[in-house]
Amino acid sequence: MKLNRKNILIILLLLAGIGIFAAFAMNRKAPTQYYTAKVDHGDIRQVVDATGTINAVTTVQVGSQVSGTISKLFADFNSHVKKGQVVAQIDPSLLEGTLSQTQADLENARANLAASHANTEKAKATATQTKADYERNLALTKEGVVSQQALDLAKANADSAQAQVSAAQAQEVQARAQVAQTNLNYTTIHAPIDGTVVARNVDVGQTVAASLQAPTLFTIAQDLTKMQVYAKTDESDVGQIRSGQRVTFKVDAYPRDTFSGKVSQVRMNSTVVQNVVTYDTIVDFDNPDLKLFPGMTAYVTIPVASAPNVIKIPNGALRYKP
Known part of the structure; x- marks a missing residue:
């Protein structure tokens, strides 16, 4: 069906009217709104x-200075503890064996030291007597022959040196015994302050290793x-x-x-x-x-x-x- 000029004109007028209405609607601004508030007096x-x-x-971390297995726990979360109170025990069996062996070595070293001292005193007495005999018989000593006095003095010096070695060994063993005793004491963990346990990081049977740094067993808030x-x-x-x-x-x-x-x-x-x-x-x-x-x-x-x-x-x- 063909459209005549009149129909085409009507359609164009309708389209133009719609466009004008749309443009007017888009450009129309919303009414301005005003908000009011009360002015007041007061403090700001x-x-x-x-x-x-x-x-x-104050929060203190309680650690262990020796390695071992936790055998007992005497404190838990929220426990109230006093300074010096035992809060944990590390199995002391291995360190007790070390201490016993060191104490045995110490007794042996002390016996050796006593024997060395006795030999030294005997050698000194012999050297003194030999010197007196040598002075009385100086005229009878043949030239080029080592005197008995010199031999006895040398033996006395050797015995004295051996006594010094034995004394040093005894001191070393004594130091090892003290270290072993100290490590054994470290197996009993004490609270360093009065306070409340806010964290427990170990359980019975757990192994702690203190080779690099002291492991934290508890945290106590003072x-x-x-x-x-x-x-x-x-x-x-x-x-x-x-x-x-x-x-x-x-x-x-x-x-x-x-x-x-x-x-x-x-x-x-x-x-x-x-x-x-x-x-x-x-x-x-x-x-x-x-x-x-x-x-x-x-x-x-x-x-x-x-x-x-x-x-x-x-x-x-x-x-x-x-």
């Missing part, structure tokens, strides 16, 4: 927010009623933090509670993670109810500036978004 403050970890003030938060503070904020500033923080375990503490120091040693530099801000706080545990995450708020009784407006009123 500037704060530094940081995230940190709760730690005990006093959990006084603790610290190590708050990672951005380098841009540390200039506003001073010792003695009051701090508040929250933990996930008690979301409704707010805890307080005080800044004790900002440590100068930096930490760099993905080009972000932070410093540890140490916050001291009391924990009398033992509610907070080592390792908990703390969300710290440090007030660094404040202004009392000033006009307050929302931060959004100071921003313009075209």
Whole structure:
């Protein structure tokens, strides 16, 4: 079917009208909306927010200075221990055998030393008597013949040297015996401080090797009623933090509670993670109810500036978004 001119004109007019309507709709702006806020009087403050970890003030790792098998454990997680208390025992059988053998060697060395001293004293007495006889019979000694006195003196010197060797050997064995006794004493592990066991790293029957470094058997926190938060503070904020500033923080375990503490120091040693530099801000706080545990995450708020009784407006009123 062929379209006449009139129909074509109508179609073109319709298309033009649709285009004009679409262009008008796209260019029409939404009505401007205005938001209002009440201007108020009150106190304002500037704060530094940081995230940190709760730690005990003093934590000591208890290690072993000898290798062996753990035969007994006398402390576990959360155990309260006193300084000097036995917390573990390493099987002493091997070291007891070493000590017994060394003590036997020591007794033998002492006997040899006593015999050497006796021979030395006897040789010295013989040499003294021979010297006296030699002086009385000097005229009878033939030229070129070694005197009996010289022989006896040489023997006395040899016996004296042997006695010195025996004495040195006895001292060496004595030192080995002392080392063996010390190592045997090391098989009994004692708590170095009063505190609470927060970590136990061994079980009965486990072998520990102290050849390179002392293995850690326990970790003891000295006093959990006084603790610290190590708050990672951005380098841009540390200039506003001073010792003695009051701090508040929250933990996930008690979301409704707010805890307080005080800044004790900002440590100068930096930490760099993905080009972000932070410093540890140490916050001291009391924990009398033992509610907070080592390792908990703390969300710290440090007030660094404040202004009392000033006009307050929302931060959004100071921003313009075209």
